Amino acid sequence: MKKVMKKMVSALLCIVMLGGMLAGCGKSDSEKSSEGEKTEGASLDVWLPPLSENQDDKDVWDKIIDPFEKENNCTVNVEIVPWGNYEEKYLTGITSGEGPDVGYMYMEMISDFIDMGAVEPLDDYLTDEDKDNFLYLSNGVIEGKQYCLPIIVGNVIVMCYNKDILAKNGVTEVPDNCTWDEFIEICKKIKVGADGSTEVYPLVQRWGNPSISTLNSSFYPYVWQGGGSLFNEEGTALIIDSDAGKDAVQFLYDLRFTHQILPDVVTSLTADDCISYFCEGKTAFVEMESSSTVQFDDAGINWGFITSLTKEKKGTFVASDSLVLMSNAENKELAYKLMQFMLSGTSMTEYHKSAQFAPIGKDEEYHDNPAFEKVYAEDGAELHSLSPAKGSYKIYDSLYKNLQLMMMGEKQPDEVISESVSYADTILNE
C-alpha cells in the first residue's frame, strides 16, 4: 500500500513539475498583446539601473515610454540591471552582441566602453534645442566629443551634522564656509552624545566599504576643496601629487592620527554603518549622499548640513550619470529620439516623482528634496563629478587601497601619493 502511495505521490509531483515547465514556456498575456500590436515596428532595448525609491523602475519607465512607442510604432524593452554586476552585464552583453541600443553609464565606466568602440558620439544628432535645454551637456563631453547626455545629476554628498550633539557640546553653529581648521576645532569639542552621557564620535567615514565609492565622499571633495583635480586635463596622469592632493591626503591622516577625530573603527565601516551611527546619535558629523538623508528624518534626528568644508573653496561630489547611444544600435536615429524623449521635461518630471533628483533640463522644475535646492542654486559651481580616464577603475582602486592602508596606520601620506601616482602611470602608459 505504502509503495503504491509513494508511486502516486511521485507521479503527481512529476505532473506538477511538467505543468510548471510547460507554463514557463508559454507567453504572458501582456507579451502576446504587445507582440500582436507591434511586430511590424522597430524594437529598442534600454538598460537602466534601479533608482526608484519603491523599486518599481520598470513600471515607471514603461509608463513614461508608452506614448513614445505609440507615436513611433515601435517596442521599447526596458531592462533594469541590478547595481551588483552592472559593468559586468554591460561588458558581456556588448561583447556577445546582445547589448542594449540605449545604455545608462556612470563616469568611471564610460571611458573603457568608448575605448572599445561600443559608444557612439552624439555630435551629429544633437539639435540646437537640446544644446539650449540640457543643463549639464558639458559633463558628457569626453575627448572633445559629446558621448553622453546626463540623465542623473544629483545625489550630492554633503557634510551632515547632528544639531543636538553639537549643542550639548557647546557648538552653536557650523559656519556655511567652515574651514578645515574650524572643523577640526569643532570636532575636538565633541565629547558627549545628545543625552549628555554616552560617548560619541566627532566624525565617521566609510573606509570599510568593499567598493571604491568611499572616495566620492571622503577623498575627492578634499582635493577639490584645495583647488586641485584628480587627473590632468588630457586625462593622461593622476595628479594627486599636486599641493591640493598632498593637503587632502595629509588632512585625512591628521583627522585619523594627529587629532584622533576619526576612530579606529572607521576602517571597518560601510556607508550603511555610517547611516546607522548617525541615526543612533553615535556621531556628530557624517558625509552623506542627499538621497540617504531621508533616513535621518525617519529616525527623528535633529540634523543640518553644509555643502562641504572649505579650504581654497568649497567642493563636493555630485553623481553625473548619462544615457549613451550604443554603437551596435540598428536604428540609431530612433534610439537618439528615444533618448531625447526620456530626457524631456515631461518624462523627467514623471520619473522624478519616484526617484528624486535635480532637474537636468530647463524644461523641468525642481522636484528633488527641497532641503537641497540651495545647494544646486548657490553652490552649483562647487559640485564636481569624476572626469573620465582610461583604466580609471584600476587607478581609483589602487588609490582607495593605499588610503585604506594609511587609515590603518600601515602607510604614510607620502607613500600613498607616490605609490598611487606611479601605479597610475603604469596603467595610463600601457
Place this chain on the structure above:
Amino acid sequence: MGNYQAVLKDPYITSSLINTGIYAVIVVPVQTVLSMVIAYVLARKCKNRFGNFVRSALFIPVITSMVLTAAVWRLLLAGDPEGVINSIIGLFGMEPVNWLGSSWPALFSVCLIGIWKNVGYFMVIFYAGMMDIPVSLYEAATVDGAGSARQFFSVTLPLLKPITYLVVTLGTIWSFQVFDLVYTLTGGGPGRATMTLVLTIYNSAFKDFKMGYASAVSMVLLAIVLFISFLQKVVFRERDEGRRKHV
C-alpha cells in the same frame, strides 16, 4: 606573452597569491580535521535524533546564500565594542578587535567564515565514509583492548584515507577559488589584506576590461592548483605504497 610578463611584474598579484596561500594553509587543515572529528563523534557516539539534528544544522551554512552570510557575519564582526563577537570576548576581559578593519583580523575572519561554511559539507562526506567501515572491525579492536582514541587512529583514520584525499583535494581547490566570500564581505580590503587571486581575475576582467590579463592570471591559478593536486596525489600514493611494502 605580454600579459604573462605583466602578471609576473604586478606586485598586486604577488600579494593576492600570498593571501590565497595563507587562506588555503589555514582553512584546509582546520576544516578537514574539524569535519572529520565531528563526523566521528556523530557516527560513533551520537547515532540518535540529536545527532541527526546536529548533522542538519551543520549543513545549513553550505546551502545559505553567500551574500546573506556576508551580511550576517558583517554584523557579528562589527568592530565597535558593541559588536556581537566583541561583546562576547569582552566578557573574558579582552579588548575589542576591529575584525574587518585591520589586516590580519580581516584575513582571519575570512578564514573563519570559510571554515564555518565548508565544515558541514565535508562532515557529510566523512560521515558517509565512516558508515561504510564494518562494525566488526571496531568490535575486534575493542576485544583487543583498544580504546576510543586507538580505534580512531588505527581503524577509522586508515580506512578513511581515500575520503581524506578527496576532502583535502576539494578543500584546496575551493580555497584557491575563494571569491564570493571576499567579494561580498570585504571587497579584498582593507588595503589588500583579503585580496585573492580569483577576485583579482574578476576585477581585471569585469572592472578593468583586461580580458587577456585576466586569462593569464587564470592560467597561473590553474597551474598552481594542478601542481598542488599532483603533489597531494604523490604524497598520498607514496604513503599507500609504503604501507603495502611494509605489509
